[in-house]
Amino acid sequence: MTAEKKINKQIKIIGCGKMASAILDAWLKKSVAPENIYVDDPKPSEWLLEKKKDGLNINTREDIPFDYCFIGVKPQSLDEIKLKLKALSKKKVTFVSMLAGIRINRLERIIGKDESIVRIMPNLPAEIQKGVTAVKENERVEPKQSKNLAVLLETFGEIVCFSEESKFDAITAISGSGPAYIFLIAELMTEAGINMGLSRDESFKLVKHTIDGAGSLIVNSLLGPQKLRENVTSPGGTTHEALAIMMNKENGLSKIFSSAIEAAAKRSKELGKV
Numbered sequence: 514m515t516a517e518k519k520i521n522k523q524i525k526i527i528g529c530g531k532m533a534s535a536i537l538d539a540w541l542k543k544s545v546a547p548e549n550i551y552v553d554d555p556k557p558s559e560w561l562l563e564k565k566k567d568g569l570n571i572n573t574r575e576d577i578p579f580d581y582c583f584i585g586v587k588p589q590s591l592d593e594i595k596l597k598l599k600a601l602s603k604k605k606v607t608f609v610s611m612l613a614g615i616r617i618n619r620l621e622r623i624i625g626k627d628e629s630i631v632r633i634m635p636n637l638p639a640e641i642q643k644g645v646t647a648v649k650e651n652e653r654v655e656p657k658q659s660k661n662l663a664v665l666l667e668t669f670g671e672i673v674c675f676s677e678e679s680k681f682d683a684i685t686a687i688s689g690s691g692p693a694y695i696f697l698i699a700e701l702m703t704e705a706g707i708n709m710g711l712s713r714d715e716s717f718k719l720v721k722h723t724i725d726g727a728g729s730l731i732v733n734s735l736l737g738p739q740k741l742r743e744n745v746t747s748p749g750g751t752t753h754e755a756l757a758i759m760m761n762k763e764n765g766l767s768k769i770f771s772s773a774i775e776a777a778a779k780r781s782k783e784l785g786k787v
């Protein structure tokens with residue numbers, strides 16, 4: 514961890530599974546000292562257990578003033594931690610919920626209308642500081658709190674601030690779940706390579722660097738994805754043959770992607786009602 518980037522805030526994490534661990538991993542590598550982190554999770558991620566075995570010394574005192582409470586349980590477990598959240602109210606804590614589907618007004622009903630509450634939707638590449646996090650704050654968050662939180666969130670990647678919470682179901686379906694779609698594409702391309710005679714290692718190495726390179730090109734190029742695609746598709750060439758199938762209007766990827774992503778957004782809405 515580089516000393517000059519240290520963020521000196523006390524952070525409590527309730528529920529430290531896959532997503533909160535990815536965030537914690539980035540903080541520990543980059544900006545937050547372990548003694549500033551308290552984890553409340555009876556069965557945290559394997560990653561955290563391993564880290565503790567390797568000597569990671571996180572804070573063990575719960576009776577200190579926390580600046581932030583990150584909520585990382587599953588949406589279905591929110592009711593179980595109601596009392597823990599309520600116990601932190603009126604203590605100048607900024608509550609940051611990463612729960613899919615759970616709206617700010619539901620959290621306000623649990624914690625209190627006067628509390629500073631932020632809804633975020635991070636994603637797993639946070640672990641390597643390549644995440645993207647959507648952010649929506651309630652009206653109680655003051656500019657200074659907002660600025661400090663941005664520094665904390667930027668440790669694990671880009672942030673995009675929203676004024677409309679109604680967009681969170683779409684956000685969840687696009688960037689929250691998005692890494693899994695790319696992992697699936699990597700799996701499918703690797704299998705296709707194997708079916709055509711490549712070894713698993715050969716195929717996967719080609720696939721992962723292709724995805725990495727194409728992703729970097731999208732991020733760094735001035736051209737949009739459509740133009741980049743068109744530029745590598747010469748008429749009558751190999752890419753053209755593949756894309757003719759993938760872009761088939763009847764049964765190509767466009768229909769599959771739009772119905773799959775709509776299903777994810779619908780699930781996000783449903784989770785908000787559990």
Ligand SMILES: NC(=O)c1ccc[n+]([C@@H]2O[C@H](COP(=O)([O-])OP(=O)(O)OC[C@H]3O[C@@H](n4cnc5c(N)ncnc54)[C@H](OP(=O)(O)O)[C@@H]3O)[C@@H](O)[C@H]2O)c1
Binds near residue numbers: 533
């Ligand atoms: N995974 C993602 O890519 C992703 C992306 C964006 C947002 N999110 C959101 O992040 C949240 C966590 O997702 P996840 O994938 O990290 O799930 P997860 O791995 O199941 O993590 C949830 C953690 O909370 C713990 N927990 C359950 N009840 C608890 C309680 N009463 N007190 C303290 N800890 C408790 C769980 O322990 P047990 O294992 O014992 O139940 C588990 O360690 C969800 O709300 C999800 O919507 C996830």
